[in-house]
Amino acid sequence: MTDRNRFRPYDTDRPLMMRCHCGADHAAADHDASITPVVTAGGRSDDDRSYSRDFIEASLVKALLPNEAQRRRFLQAVGANTARAAIASLLPLGALEAMAQEGGKALERKELKVGFIAITCATPLIMADPLGFYRKEGLSVQLNKTAGWALIRDKMLNKEYEASHFLSPMPLAISMGAGSVAQPMRVATVQNINGQAITLANKHRNNRDPKGWKGFKFAVPFEYSMHNFLLRYYLAEAGGLNPDTDVQIRVVPPPEMVANLRAGNIDGYLGPDPFNQRAVYDEVGFIHILSKEIWDGHPCCAFGVSEAFIQQNPNTFAALYRAVLKSAEMARDPKNRELIAKVISPTQYLNQPETVVNQVLTGKFADGLGNIRNVPDRADFDPVPWQSMAVWMLTQMKRWGYIKGDVNYKQLAEQVFLLTDAKQQMKALGQKVPDGAWRKHIVMGKEFDPAKAEAYANSFAISKAAV
Numbered sequence: 001m002t003d004r005n006r007f008r009p010y011d012t013d014r015p016l017m018m019r020c021h022c023g024a025d026h027a028a029a030d031h032d033a034s035i036t037p038v039v040t041a042g043g044r045s046d047d048d049r050s051y052s053r054d055f056i057e058a059s060l061v062k063a064l065l066p067n068e069a070q071r072r073r074f075l076q077a078v079g080a081n082t083a084r085a086a087i088a089s090l091l092p093l094g095a096l097e098a099m100a101q102e103g104g105k106a107l108e109r110k111e112l113k114v115g116f117i118a119i120t121c122a123t124p125l126i127m128a129d130p131l132g133f134y135r136k137e138g139l140s141v142q143l144n145k146t147a148g149w150a151l152i153r154d155k156m157l158n159k160e161y162e163a164s165h166f167l168s169p170m171p172l173a174i175s176m177g178a179g180s181v182a183q184p185m186r187v188a189t190v191q192n193i194n195g196q197a198i199t200l201a202n203k204h205r206n207n208r209d210p211k212g213w214k215g216f217k218f219a220v221p222f223e224y225s226m227h228n229f230l231l232r233y234y235l236a237e238a239g240g241l242n243p244d245t246d247v248q249i250r251v252v253p254p255p256e257m258v259a260n261l262r263a264g265n266i267d268g269y270l271g272p273d274p275f276n277q278r279a280v281y282d283e284v285g286f287i288h289i290l291s292k293e294i295w296d297g298h299p300c301c302a303f304g305v306s307e308a309f310i311q312q313n314p315n316t317f318a319a320l321y322r323a324v325l326k327s328a329e330m331a332r333d334p335k336n337r338e339l340i341a342k343v344i345s346p347t348q349y350l351n352q353p354e355t356v357v358n359q360v361l362t363g364k365f366a367d368g369l370g371n372i373r374n375v376p377d378r379a380d381f382d383p384v385p386w387q388s389m390a391v392w393m394l395t396q397m398k399r400w401g402y403i404k405g406d407v408n409y410k411q412l413a414e415q416v417f418l419l420t421d422a423k424q425q426m427k428a429l430g431q432k433v434p435d436g437a438w439r440k441h442i443v444m445g446k447e448f449d450p451a452k453a454e455a456y457a458n459s460f461a462i463s464k465a466a467v
Contacts, residue, residue: 007058010080012072016062057084059132063343108313111140112320115152115164117221118145118350119254119272120360121192121301122165123340124381126350128327130343137319145348148253149222157183162309163320165191168302169393171416173224178403184307187385187417188321189328191301195360195379196227196291197276198234200268201261205286205369210239219252219260219269226291226300229396231270234294236462237444244400244464261285272300273360273379274352279368281356286368290378295443297382299389321425324383329431331381337361385422387413388438388450395448395457401464409453 009016061083065071075083116122126143128134134141144161146152153170155161157180171185172178200207207213213235220228232243243249252260257275260266262284269275270291279285291298303324310317330336341358344350350357359365363378390413397403419437427433441448448456 005054005057007054009058009061009071010075010083012075015068016058016071055132055136059130060339063130064339066346105315105318107138107316107319109162109316110138111142112162112316113142113144113160115144115146115155115161117149117152117165117254117272118352119301120274120344120350120357120379121195121272123344123361123379124189124191124324124327124331124383125165125303126344127331127340128323130349131327131330133323133327134320137323139316139319139323141320141323143349147255149225153180156185156304156306157181159306162313163303163305166302166304167222167225167227168299168389169224169226169229169397170222171302171304172390172393172412173397173402175416176403176412178397179224185304185416186307186310187302187304187390188317189303189324189383189422190299190385190389191303191328191381191383193297193299193380193382194290194292194377195300196230196270196272198231198268198270198288198291199257199261199276199279199285200288201264201266201285202283202368204267208288210235210241213239213267214241214246216267217248217250217265219250219257219266219271221254221257221271222251223402224397226298226393227270227272229393229400230291230294230298232400233396233443234270234289236460237446240462242462258282258284274350274356277356277360277365278352280366281353283368287365290375292375292377295441296377297441298443299386302385303383318425321421322429325422325425325429325431328381328383329429334362334376383422383426384434385417385419386437386439387417387419388441388448390417391438391450391453392441392443392448395453398457399460399463407454409450413450 007016008014061071065074078086114125116125129141129143146155149167149170152164152166153174156164157174166185166187168187168190171187174180174183174185176182218231220231222228228249231249235241235243235247241247250266252266252269254272254275257269257271258279261269261279262282268285268288276287280287305317331340338358341354341361345352345354345357360379363375365373365378367373391409394403394407394409394412398407423433438450440450
């Protein structure tokens with residue numbers, strides 16, 4: 001079987017290996033001598049263009065058919081042309097190739113350790129690995145699956161990770177020294193919007209009114225999380241409950257939430273997916289409400305680095321920025337969601353049944369109450385780090401006593417959420433750039449105006465200050 005792609009992903013007579021970055025069997029050191037590139041008028045060689053196209057196609061084949069025996073059986077059964085057509089139907093390769101862009105500046109460092117928690121919030125950060133977005137920017141990224149958010153925080157503070165998947169409020173808290181020593185952290189992009197839910201144990205199917213939840217035990221993944229702040233908001237505003245006195249809220253790492261629900265240690269959780277859907281899949285819980293029903297378009301997780309890393313490695317940071325933004329752009333397109341679910345479900349990433357991840361990303365899901373719901377924007381991946389979102393988080397930290405005294409909301413938001421940088425990078429990539437720096441948001445029907453942050457923080461009948 002012949003294969004025109006230099007990586008030869010459709011060749012059944014050889015394993016799909018990438019000894020050299022070009023995919024050929026010569027050693028990497030012999031690459032330059034083996035080719036004669038033809039430079040186009042635009043300054044980019046034909047070899048560069050064909051390499052980009054071949055690499056993307058081979059990466060998709062490798063992601064879809066990671067097992068060599070499975071790949072060969074599939075190709076022998078359907079033939080190379082049919083396989084190639086099937087791959088192209090899943091993702092237009094020309095469109096993905098067009099998203100690639102050369103950095104143009106020497107990288108200060110190419111090998112990076114990036115932390116992540118195994119949840120769908122990290123989709124752009126995770127999928128950039130198997131789909132080759134990091135490698136295309138000249139980066140060798142080691143994704144480090146991490147057990148919990150406190151460990152993520154500590155490894156970033158100790159510089160064991162160069163960058164990380166964060167909960168959006170964490171860089172704000174770390175920069176202020178709330179819950180840890182102070183160190184300037186920055187949010188380069190929001191990783192995801194929406195994509196969370198309140199999941200309850202099956203025994204509470206007939207107790208759906210939060211007014212009846214007094215005495216419940218809830219889990220959230222971390223104190224400085226949107227999960228904690230959204231749960232507290234919902235309990236107070238929808239149930240009239242004080243989350244500090246009427247219920248218990250405890251920190252539980254996301255991978256342990258379903259087991260704790262099954263064991264009866266908690267009544268429910270506001271947690272990240274895929275663990276809401278996994279509770280339904282395991283028949284131990286049901287989805288009470290999606291987080292988008294509390295605040296449609298709310299941020300959840302973020303991609304962040306320290307200020308020191310940006311200052312010391314500006315070109316590397318820019319390359320990493322590009323990779324994550326390109327990945328997020330692909331993740332936003334609904335037609336790519338099934339493919340993405342396939343490539344992020346394996347053991348080294350989410351380690352979840354593909355059907356569970358697929359239900360989360362496509363928004364076609366069973367809710368555990370006998371319904372099949374279709375909510376296409378259940379999870380989305382808008383990367384814009386709106387500073388008004390940061391201000392809302394700070395108002396909730398103030399409301400619940402996580403920070404005390406006067407808060408310079410605008411200054412903190414502008415320092416930590418790199419909106420200007422994000423817009424510059426998006427514009428350079430030809431992506432749509434939104435206008436403005438601040439937005440008004442609607443949370444459970446109540447408008448939040450970031451220009452009136454202190455008044456908003458003090459406007460609630462139930463708060464830590466009111467206890």
